[in-house]
Amino acid sequence: MSTILLVDDELDSLWLFQLALEGRGYHVILAEDGKSALEKASRCLPDLIVTDWNMPGTDGVELCEHLKFYPALAQIPVVMSSGQTPPQEKSTLWNVFLAKPVQLETLESTIDSLLAKRLSGSRHSSHPPVPAPSRWAPTPAKLCD
Numbered sequence: 001m002s003t004i005l006l007v008d009d010e011l012d013s014l015w016l017f018q019l020a021l022e023g024r025g026y027h028v029i030l031a032e033d034g035k036s037a038l039e040k041a042s043r044c045l046p047d048l049i050v051t052d053w054n055m056p057g058t059d060g061v062e063l064c065e066h067l068k069f070y071p072a073l074a075q076i077p078v079v080m081s082s083g084q085t086p087p088q089e090k091s092t093l094w095n096v097f098l099a100k101p102v103q104l105e106t107l108e109s110t111i112d113s114l115l116a117k118r119l120s121g122s123r124h125s126s127h128p129p130v131p132a133p134s135r136w137a138p139t140p141a142k143l144c145d
Helices: 011-023 034-044 060-067 088-093 104-123
Strands: 003-007 027-031 048-052 078-082 096-099
Touching (some): 003 011, 011 104, 034 048, 048 104, 060 078, 060 088, 096 104
């Protein structure tokens, strides 16, 4: 089962996406801002992150910048969503941008595609994966909720 970290300051969006993704068999972790998302990502090493851009405190762009600082987190695919267009020069920080309002079918197919790509890439890699540094070792999923 893949773990997805959902980050949004709009609780209704978090709950709607959580219900839809858990219905598809994903384990979902919620965060209401970029700072708590970074903490949860470092503890649980999710398979994918879906984040809103506009949030108080640490926004989605800053979250993506922080993720790139840590080797264990830098390779996690990120789906950015917003009602506004984020800065073009930062677009390399995430894998896919979805304009709000995000349709559930679009989100689900995007997540399925990114996770399939990540899984197939890890199986066909000629180099064994580099283990995460010990301070970023994942904890069991039941401790990350």
